[in-house]
Amino acid sequence: MFALPRSGLVLFGCLLFVASIAYSLPLSSPTFARRQLAMESLSQPFTIQINGKPVAPVDPKAANVVPAQLGSEAATFELKNGRLVSGDWILGRNLTEDRSMAPKQVSWFKEGTQSATRLHQVTAFEEGGEHKLKVGGGSLIAQDGDIFVDLFGGEEAIAALQLQFEE
Template sequence: MDSIPSKFTIEINGKPIANVDDGAEDHTQAKLGQDAAVFSLKDSRLQSGGWIIGRNWTENRSFGPKKVSWYKANADNEEQVQPVTAKKEADTYHLIFTNGNLMVNDDEMVLVDLIGDSQSEVKVILQEG
């Protein structure tokens, strides 16, 4: 599915994906932190405030983990970012980043695992109201 009907946060190994820093530039890699970003997924665009988050179409083509980055929400950047979809599982959702799942590295930077080796636990936490 390409949309989730309510807003949500994303936790990886018990820590939320943090809001992008004020003054950040496009291509800023997402990271975990205390200030949880609140997301919406609509038409395969994962958005928080005036930013979208995802993988860049021009990333390297190795099978290694891929960066998940923030981009200002505008028409040009929407063309640069790969779609994100969701799969409903019981009372929550599983996010899919172009055939990959979210993970973090030792520095708590957010990546996508393409080959399924990551042991990261990812939770989509729906917001009330």
């Protein structure tokens, strides 16, 4: 029979303990959802609402970079390879934003432009039966109709994805 030295037994026992804790982590746990089920793409189009108001589409004739806002009409998005795409536009945070701890501006970037290539990654995850987004590691919030990312989770905004089902 194979014999382990005393220190080997202790290490083996610790590994078994950690494995049993990880195995018992419920699938609905926010920790499990964020770490294990983060998705860079979603197969269905969706809209985004923050505090019950939709993210408005960008004017197709707008400049190459436009701050995102809430509105009465909802933009329809697809999450493709970590990018929020709506038509010829991408919604996101610029990688070259200021390094302060303030909420970060979310903008529309015209696809195919240089600025559209320098955006933070967007991931979706499921929590409590709902899909949620992380934009560069933070959650979407709204201030005076403008859209930002809160990096610390201190704001009480509720951002929800409304999946669009084909009829």
